[in-house]
Amino acid sequence: MRIAYSPCPNDxxxxxxxxxGLIPGAPKLDVTYAxxxxTNNLALRGEGPEVLKISYAALPWVLSDYALLPCGGALGRGCGPLVLIRDGTGDxxxxxxxxxxVPSERSTAYLLFRLWAARKVPxxxxxxxVMPFHEIMPAVRDGSIDAGLVIHxxxxxxxxxxxxxxxxxxxWWEEDTGLPIPLGAIIARRSLETKKIADWIRASVEYAWAHPEASRDYVMEHAQEMDPAVAQAHIDLYVNDFTANLGQDGYAAISSLLGRAAREGLVPEFDEKLLTLA
Structure with missing residues (x-):
């Protein structure tokens, strides 16, 4: 089975x-790190692997072909994107x-930024x-751009x-809504047995929690020279209860973000029933 996710420590x-190959019954994975x-554009073009990690902001465009899986993604509190500048000002x-x-025109980070800026930067x-996320901070530091929206x-x-x-x-989002922040979604083609895929992903999450040392070499191999302490902090923040199961608060956060964005014309209208597995 083909899958695409980022080389970031949480994924x-x-x-x-x-x-x-540590999940009984699960097919072998052919992994693309991107x-x-x-990955957003692969899903939008319908040319991607059977399973992908994408931004929640891109979800309304692909819901007819891909199902949102209730596990494996990134959603939480205290983990939102940041707007950074070179010289200090809070205005x-x-x-x-x-x-x-910004890291992607259809990233959740940029969607949140647009909702925020509409109110705060009239x-x-x-x-x-648009820049790869790892290039943004150097560009702000060097003055080639004025501000950067950063993630991870x-x-x-x-x-x-x-x-x-x-x-x-x-x-801003948590203060405004009281809900967690939906960042990255795991999706699978609707033509597949999506509930089985969700079960395999959840088993992988549970294995990771039960054997935290087992993944260390794999995580650091793809962590782009990241300090091990930073990689662990990244995992601790982005891999949480919502990663195992979106639950009521998770679905409420997704519905709130995408519903508000649709009403403001930032994403297409969509059928909320498609957010949950049949």
């Missing part, structure tokens, strides 16, 4: 057991007319530039680039 931690912008108006880098930001381990490492936090999209 390699979650899928280690299945990728290494940035979220790449969102700084972004008016500025050049801002004059509007300037140019939006950047939450832990941005001070080492001499950058300042302008706004935390996750904190």
């Amino acid at each position: 390699t931690f979650v899928f280690h057991a299945w990728a290494h 940035d979220i912008d790449i 969102p108006a700084f972004l008016s007319g500025r050049k801002v880098a 004059a509007g930001v300037g140019e939006i530039v 381990e950047a939450r832990f490492t941005y001070p080492s680039y001499g950058l300042s936090l302008l706004a935390d999209m996750g904190s």
Whole structure:
């Protein structure tokens, strides 16, 4: 079975057991490691693997062909995207007319940013530039862009680039809704036995928690020279109860985010019944 997910520690931690043949009855995986912008576009074109990790923001475009699985993804609290700048200021108006880098035009990070900016930067930001997430902080540091919307381990490492936090999209979302932040979704083609795939993913998550040392080499092999302590902090933050089961709060958060975005014309209208497995 073909699958695509990022080389980030949370994904390699979650899928280690299945990728290494440790889940009884699960098919062998052919893994593609790719940035979220790449996996979003693979799903949008319908050319991707049978199972993918994508942004929740891209979900409304693909729900007719792909089912959202209730496990394996990234959703939580205190883990939202950050807006970073080189010189310290806490005033969102700084972004008016500025050049801002984002990790994907259909990333959840950018969707949250658009919802936030509509309220906090009424004059509007300037140019939006799409960059691989690991290139954004160096670009802000070097002055080639004015601000960057960052995800993943950047939450832990941005001070080492001499950058300042302008706004935390996750904190804004949680204060505004009281709900967790839906970031990355795991989807599978509807033509497959999606409930079985969900069971295999959940078994992989549970194996990872039961044997945390087993995945360490695999995680660090793909962690792009990340410090082991940062990789562990990344896992601790992004792999949580919602990774094993979205549950009522998880589905409420997804429905709230995408419903609000649809009402504001940022994503297509969609049938909420398609969010859950039949």
